[in-house]
Amino acid sequence: MIQHTVKAYDEDLKGLSALIRHMGELTIEQIRKATLSILERNDILAQEVIDHDHEINLLETKIDELAVRILALRQPLASDLRMVIAALKISNQVERIADYAVNIAKRTLILDEMPPFPQVEGLSNLVKIPKQMIEGALTAFETYDVDLALEVWHMDHKVDEFYNDYLSKIFDEMIADPKNVGPCTQLLFAAKNIERIGDQAQNIAEAVYTMVTGKPFKESDALRNASKI
């Protein structure tokens, strides 16, 4: 995109975009660590995730402040206005995602109090797609790529599939031995949090769609475009 005549305005918008990227990357790292903490039964790692959450909250506040400042001082219009509004929405959604990561880490701490139980395969697979979705949605935000945003949006169906597969495995373990019900419920909560991360990443994709096209996101439009992707 052509630069603004006022260079400091460009710097403000770039700063906003960079903060979103930073917040997103920290959050992806939080998800990775939280999931690993469950898989490895690693309390220290889980506690690290919980402790780092405030950094993400601070970033959300910083993004809010910068966005409000740009609205007040630059009075953005057209694509710039839509970008600032999208940044506000996205920072809110990323913050929610980070909260899910904390919830997953908390499961690790609870599981640690429980007796040993069988490993349920599938959690590391389940978390891969939501992480890719966040990464893709952030790139779509930075590059105004509506096709990528739609691609991310459609990835959520895969998350739901993996989630259902994982769920049935957990149920199998619960049925096999009632002693597994306690720990498996914790795993189920963790999986549910990961599934919710996919939903939030889908919301980010929707915000990017509106930012680029200026149109409110409609599921029917996304489904119509599905054949093109």
Added chain:
Amino acid sequence: MPLKIDVKNLNLFYGDKQALFNVSLGFPEFQTTALMGPSGCGKSSLLRCLNRLNDIIPNTHIQGNVLLDNKDIYASSVDVVELRTHVGMVFQKPNPFPRSIYENVAYGPRIHNLFKDKTELDKIVEKNLEWAGLWTEVKDRLHQPATRLSGGQQQRLCIARAIAVNPEVILMDEPTSALDPIATAKIEELIDELREKFTIVIVTHNLQQAARVSQQTAFFHSGYLVEAGETGRLFTMPQDERTQGYITGRYG
């Protein structure tokens, strides 16, 4: 909303230089239309076509039509002085006559014989000062020179003077560019109130002002109408790259 003014395929020439190229634009009745664009884009030229103010510039000629209530204002039968009672104008710099406040408003009704006696003229003056939001501020000093008023008051007096001859359309050429933000806000509020009775066309360099006061915005560039549409849409989702560049400050 029916069109009060309908400009069709308008070309304007100042001597050999063409200032407007095939402009077609409708101005809905009882709405404010903002004309914007960089200096020299033709927005003021178009505004001046709407009450034939360009006629006074030598070697000016136009092609196309400007219809006011479906009648061509450039038809040979049209009396330009009478036309301007229907289409009033407010300029960039407040330009009250060097007379009293009262006489500024009474001037138009006097030359067009719009009253029977002094009592009726008094009423006309009061009503129009009221309309322009100036009455309470000046009612005790109606016979003082208008030039003693503040810039913002002078501009509202000019609006009162413009509406005193019962026009249907008011043209405004950057009416607040010489005013402070408070005086500007008063004029903008006035524009919104005047819309009840008049169709307004405003030329402004201030994008936020166009966004605040108008229902329709038209963007001009190099004598061409680039894009026109509902103001909210134009400022959030312009269709043309030149509009987008201009309103986001990426005009190069």
